[in-house]
Amino acid sequence: MQACSSLKGFRAILPLRAGVRAARPLRVVRVVVAQGVPDRPSGGAGRSMSSSSTPPPAEPPSPAPAKEQQAEEDYNSAAAARQQPTPVIVNVAAPSYTSSPASSVTVTNEVATSSVLSPAQIYEKAAATGAYKTQLPWWKIVLLGTVAGCYVGLGGALLLTVGPNCPGIASANPGLAKYITGAIGFPFALLQIIVCGSELFTGNTALCFAAWLEGKASIGGVLKNWVCAYAGNILGCCLMVSIFSNTGLMPQLTRGAEALAIYKTAAPFKEVFLKAICANWFVCLAVWQCLATNSFGGKFIACLGPVSAFVCIGLEHCIANIFFVPLGIACGANVTLQQFITLNLIPTTLGNIVAGTLCMATVYSLLYGALGRKITGEPKTA
Template identity: 40%
Template sequence: MGTGDDGNDALRKTLTQGFNTQPTRGPTRNMENNDIPPRMTMNGGAVQLGLPMPKWPAGHHSAAFEAVAIKKSFVLSPAEIFAECAHHGEEKAKFPWYKITILCIIAGCYVSFGYTTCMLVGGMLNQAPGVGLAIEENYGLYKLIFGAVGFPFGFTAIIVCGGELYTSLCAYMMAAWWEGKVTVWDQLRMLLVSWWGNFVGCAIMAGLLCASEVYNHKSTTLIHVAYDKVSHGWGATFVKGIFANWLVGIATWQANAAQDLSGKAIGIWLPISAFAMIGFEHCIANQFLFLMAWAQGANITAEQFIWRNMIPATLGNWIGGAICLGTVYAFAFGRTPKLLGAWWDGKMKKN
């Protein structure tokens, strides 16, 4: 009984101290040791033990992200998003060759999973192109289902689980370059390795999906979409490539703005589903599309694949990510305006 009374007294003392503490909205980051001590907090009359936040490795996030952790916000401001993306571009440029190769291959696999979901769910509707029924009736339903789940899943997996996609790196690397964190060679190296690594991932998935026979007797929409993508002019594909990676870049920006999984998922889902529903050109997704279409018997030549789709889509994707996001926000939130102002002031003084 004595031991039990001592335990009850200790618990009573702890609870009393907890009720005497001031209510807090959450833990405050200790920037010196990168940790948060446990504390007793009040929430609606209940005593809760605040748990320590996980320790992050040095350099894992930018100073902007750390500042947001201090102010207890779940979302970065636009200027902080740019700083975070530039920081990530710098860190990615330091990856050893084996790491970036593995992450690029796995990203191609995730995109292929997403595209397969689109084709085997939305592509099986009566309103899907190539099925042979009246597509003018409820065609929007096909578009909605096609874009609502598959591609957002693939891109969410890349961001959350880890993967490096050519289209996302266009924005990351340009933001880092404007901030003086990477060189032009760093950009070229990362973009070339990512493009080919993504291609290898798509090729692996195309082979495995053929072996699984999931596309058997279900490839009508797949082949129809592949034919449609080589039927447009070079300029149209180029512009659709710009729009595609503008939206993909927005998804990347918004994913970096959020600190929790649900916020990242929502930030990714809206722009990615929009790009898929509208039908813009994403070069990595198209890699899988054409490889799978060839495996299913599509009569598309290598010249059509490369010249009429891959080249304009790849270049358009670069502009959408590197210019429409990386460059635009560098001038809005980065160091570039200050550098230009200092250069102009120096020039005027000389005159």
């Protein structure tokens, strides 16, 4: 008899506790999300649930049949309520480079979000980034340009160590050998330049020119950035040539450096110029894609594709050539510095400028910026 009464009391406790849990109020969750850069790839996975409410104290258990029935009814009503989606209030913050106020929306269902900015947002961010670069003091631009030149030299040394020293792969599968050469070295150099912070002349041709087209920078600021970044890139590349010439590692760099120095000074002006346009088009696309994402993995993927493509194809990048050709001359290539400057560096630099200013900045200003609004007569939106 005593065991049976204990069981009846135990049965009464279970639904009663369930009813207490069901009586808790539904929670409204507040999530702060930066516009265009959400934290999760899907709305459901990106919600963070938090509540400051505390559950009501549990009532003492009672074996009374009336309370048991009431608890079951409360549990069933709460279960039905749980089928309805919990509303989520999302505060959408405006980008830091605009003056638009923050807005909020109420979401009641799963929302698919993207971790990549839209093309218009990328261009707006590119112009804002270029404006910031044009306002830096000249000595900072030179120093940051020197750092970028060193990163190019480090990546170039890795490229020369791996690709040209795989003759077996090159003879059996030349396409694969070119891809290995392109995928190793230079994508990492651009990733270091963008993530760690430095000034690369070729990418700045697009960013700073976009800032000028949008009225965010003066032409004097643009030219100051280009000249100082270019000078710093030269200093950094020459520093790395000097360092590697005295490391004892020249035997593993000689095969590729000599071949590149001869190859890059053998083509006519027109070919070098056109290859330079294509090369910096790839580089600026990589910079554009890096602006679209805030994650380190996203930036790495953004650099890997375009940069490995231009190296694999065999295009001309003026800053990379400032490392490769002088290093090849130091290794014994039958090329002079005058030949390098006149036959390669000048047409490559001009082609890189055309790609950044016309193929990237001007085109996207026509699509999403001030040049397009002048044609259509549309006012600038916030």
